[in-house]
Amino acid sequence: MFNFWNMQVKIFGVRGCCFGIANMILVKRIREALYSALLLQDISFFDSETVGDLTSRLGADCQQVSRVIGNDLNLILRNVLQGAGSLIYLLVLSWPLGLCTVGICTILSAVMLIYGRYQKKAARLVQEVTASANQVAQETLSLIRTVRVHGTEGEELGRYKWWLGKLADISLRQSAAYGFWNLSFNSLYHSTQVIAVLFGGMAILAGHITAEKLTKFILYSEWLIYSTWWVGDNISSLMQSVGASEKVFRLMDLLPSSQFIERGVKLQGLTGLIEFIDVSFYYPSRPTVPVVQHVSFSVHPGEVVAIVGFSGSGKSTLVNLLLQLYEPTNGQILIDGHPLKELDIMWWRERIGYVGQEPKLFRMDISSNISYGCTHYIKQEDIEWAAKQAYAHDFISALPNGYETLVDDDLLSGGQRQRIAIARAIIRDPSILVLDEATSALDAESEYNVQGVFRSVRSDLTTRSVIVIAHRLSTIKAADKIVVMDGGQIVEIGSHRELLLKDGLYARLTRKQADAMS
Known part of the structure; x- marks a missing residue:
């Protein structure tokens, strides 16, 4: 008996490891595919979508999708196998009592499906509200100087709290639904015990089964009910993942802009x-x-x-x-x-060399910002030449690490940023x-x-x-x-x-x- 359980633990451990590896690969590929799909969309797409929403899809939503393989399917598969084995053994022990247990499990499964559908809808709402809350936070923190100057910290906190309030309302309804699901399980579980004791006791008195078989039946029926409960719980979690992943897969299915598909003329x-x-x-x-x-x-x-x-x-x-x-x-x-x-x-x-009114620099060193986007090999001498042409070489050289200085929000003035952007345009020799x-x-x-x-x-x-x-x-x-x-x-x-x-x-x-x- 000890060897059997030891072997089972090892099998479950290997299975969990395999599912964990599959989960890691899945998340990596989903994020790569989603990010690639977003990068290849028309600019008009980004006019209608917010940055906070898209980053929420890349972050929390992709992680939610990973639960499908890493957790939900793993546990569903295990409990389905356990439940199927228990059901077969119950029918062998006593098919009338086994059928009663199957009927209760069927009712439990129906409640489970209703609960799972609700969780799918609620998960979609949670992801949308969370994305909106993230957008408010990202916008406020990126414009914190404007917020501080105008003294609107309270208003911004109010905006964020409004979205958190909506999120709390949805979570409250989810908790109530989970309570209903849990109540249904406990009621049906105890009903199974009562039926087993009543009908089993009558069968013992009639001489149809022995007390030993009834004890085995009660133990395996509990195993079947609990397996059904776990399958239902994991399916509801699976539905949440599906609800959260709908927008992710819809974005992944977007076709790239025709600019990146069609091969045009090169003069x-x-x-x-x-x-x-x-x-x-x-x-x-x-x-x-x-x-x-x-x-x-x-x-x-x-x-x-x-x-x-x-x-x-x-x-x-x-x-x-x-x-x-x-x-x-x-x-x-x-x-x-x-x-x-x-x-x-x-x-x-x-x-084309382009310099915008409010040039954006990446959080990388100045040399990398100047050479950004160049398809040909760029030497440090070329970078310094372009900086001199844009009259940026002197202030760059005066920085602590020169051209290796990491760019951040407080390091450079607006004029210095523009001169680096001009150097970035010049170095392309457009x-x-x-x-x-x-x-x-x-x-x-x-x-x-x-x-x-x-x-x-x-x-x-x-x-x-x-x-x-x-x-x-x-x-x-x-x-x-x-x-x-x-x-x-x-x-x-x-x-x-x-x-x-x-x-x-x-x-x-x-x-x-x-x-x-x-």
Whole structure:
């Protein structure tokens, strides 16, 4: 007997180890597949999904799915085998009493299925509410300086507590459902004992079975009931995992953006001729609000073209279309005479240097931030050259660890971040350079130095094309052509001098800026 139990313990131990390994592999592959699916979605997908929700799916939800193999299926398989063996032995001992026990187990299974369905629905609600709570916490903590300055700690705590209250309500209902399930089990379990004693006692008196068989029957019926209970408990847990995993698998099933599936054209040589031809666009989330309407202009190789206008006039949207973050609703963009949408997206983006208004740096060393995204081998000398071109070398060298300094939120000022981002764009040696308010956080001296990037373009033999979105007069005046936008449309095009003579919107913007500076 001792050897039997010793062998059983060893078998269960090996089974548990195998399930644990399978669980680890499952979680790893699910997270890899989900992360890969998210990375390959269109930008419009991220406009409608929150970061907190997606990170919650990658974290808690994937871990919840792992319980399916690591715990639920493991215990369900074990208890099903134990219950099946007990049922067979019960029917051999006394099939009438065995059938009574089967009937009770059937009722218990029906209650179990109802409870499991409820747990599946509740688990889905828990995951959605948890994701919303995570989104509030992530947003608040990432904007903690704004919260502190405005003194809204109480309001943010209230927002978070509201979601926690909803989560507590759902958990309370889950606890009540579990209490009902537990009450059902105990009632049916004790009913089995009563039936076994009553009918078994009558059978003993009638001489149909012996007291020894009745004792065995009671023991095995308890084993069967408990196995059924454990199967039900694990199935309800399995239903929770299924409910939590629905959004995970729905995200995993999303098809990648067509940009990553279709192989476009790779041009033999890129001169940098850009043509916007009757381009219109509206965001998918706001189909009735046109952002850009019938825009047509060109950027020739070696030109510096500035795009100016009021906030919300569609300047940055044109850059997003050029980067192929979105597709034009109407019209097309030509690159050296070829439609942009027909070009290979990875090849195209390798040839564009982009600096945004609020450049984001990764939590890695400065050298890695500057060389980020480069497909060719980059030497340290190349990194330092790019930093010098962006007038960032001096302040980087003054840092404790120089180019090996780890970037964090408090280390660099806004202007220093922008200069590192400019160096990141320059090191790619792009055929087209796009600067979206890239000098907005620079001081006067740094801005003057960065103007050297524009001045070098005119004498650059590679005929690099530059598109600049700016408000500062000093940056605008350096452009060969200025495109003035208002309400998503182009209202003026010309040089600085030509537009001043027209005395239109550009002239008014220039006078307002001059008045503000004075």
